[in-house]
Amino acid sequence: MRTSPTVRDVILAPGNGSFFYDDQAAIRAGVAHDGFRYLGTPLTPGFTTIRMPSRSLSIGLILSDDVIVWGDMMSVQYSGAGGRDPIFQIDEIQTLTGSVVIPRLLTADVSGFLAACEFVLAYHEGRRLPLAIEYGVSQALLRAAAHIARTTLAEVISSEYRLPLPEKTVPLYAQSGDSREINVDKMILKAVDVLPHGLINSREKFGASGGTFREFVKWVAKRTREIGEPGYHPVLHFDVYGWIGFEMGMEPQKIADFISRVADDVPGYRLHIECPADFGSTEAQLEEYAKIVTLLDRRGTEARVVVDEQCNTLDDIRRFAKAKAAHLVQIKMPDVGSIADSANAVLVCKENGVGAYLGGSCTETDLSARAAVNVAVATQADMILAKPGMGVDEAISIVGNEQSRLLSILNYRRSQNFLQTVSATSA
Known part of the structure; x- marks a missing residue:
């Protein structure tokens, strides 16, 4: 035996x-x-x-x-x-x-x-x-x-998890780091599905009343039209590290107003705003983000709120998803812990009608990134971070190629199963 x-x-x-x-x-x-x-x-x-x-x-x-x-x-x-x-x-x-x-x-x-x-x-x-x-x-x-x-x-x-064998690719999201303009061009030329993150992590990058940030958002949209292939129309995703709240005030109404104005700056684009504010605890984040989501939904805007800070573990993600306290949840895999929990987190989000962004960090390795691809494809997450590093090219290659290879293997498996079924039926 x-x-x-x-x-x-x-x-x-x-x-x-x-x-x-x-x-x-x-x-x-x-x-x-x-x-x-x-x-x-x-x-x-x-x-x-x-x-x-x-x-x-x-x-x-x-x-x-x-x-x-x-x-x-x-x-x-x-x-x-x-x-x-x-x-x-x-x-x-x-x-x-x-x-x-x-x-x-x-x-x-x-x-x-x-x-x-x-x-x-x-x-x-x-x-x-x-x-x-x-x-x-x-x-x-x-x-x-x-x-x-x-x-x-x-x-x-x-x-x-008793899931069907996946067939579809998961949209790829790349992050620019501080080399914003050059890396945005790289992303557009490589037709990344979601871009550019932007690393808006300081007052200098956000600007007085958010003016610097708004100009950057408009530039990114304009650049996709200038150098992108015909028909290229990515989702625009920006991580602002709480700076809308820091600069505009921590009231949900003011935060929703600002996000709506940014969305109006780029009509026709789906806009993701990650971490618009950091309310200091999971409880406060849950309560206040739910209010921001409700305000934006009532307006019918193309803007979507993404939660990251204060939503770390599977239990946190479950609470945010059930409360509809975000349009998308970043499942930051090293913060979630076991990748079994990350897989479960994607499924929890999908069960509750909330977007599942399988993320992580630039500090990761090629090995962890390849494992993440398999989790994202198996659970059919809504998007996956191109990681590791801040160089753009390397992350797109590691995650994109792993996904391509994986789906080729799964397609081969399906074809072999089909041929075996046909052969057995004929016999």
């Missing part, structure tokens, strides 16, 4: 994320630039400078058939902000992984993804493991289950 491979050993490999950790509180306070650096004193616990190179920790499961499957642990660019886990400390994560996670892995049945996640990622001393650990270990567990089943990661997700 043939048995499924088990985990024979575990190895760890320290590495780098694809961008930097940034102290959001210090940046909001108006610190100065020095080239690529920020000057000043960090405000968020764990930061030694305002901008720090991101790190990762790879975990490799050595299966009993000698195949090694990997996952990458890391945290997001704005760690410690908006209710998120603190900045990634590789030594602490490595110690906890060795003492708690590895012993569980060595006794786990890794043939079933969801059951393995539940066992290996169970609470320790009454608390969740750091979400970075959940994220990386769950990637490795998904790859182990896929290896054992001889399928793609997406097929494991589809099977475990």
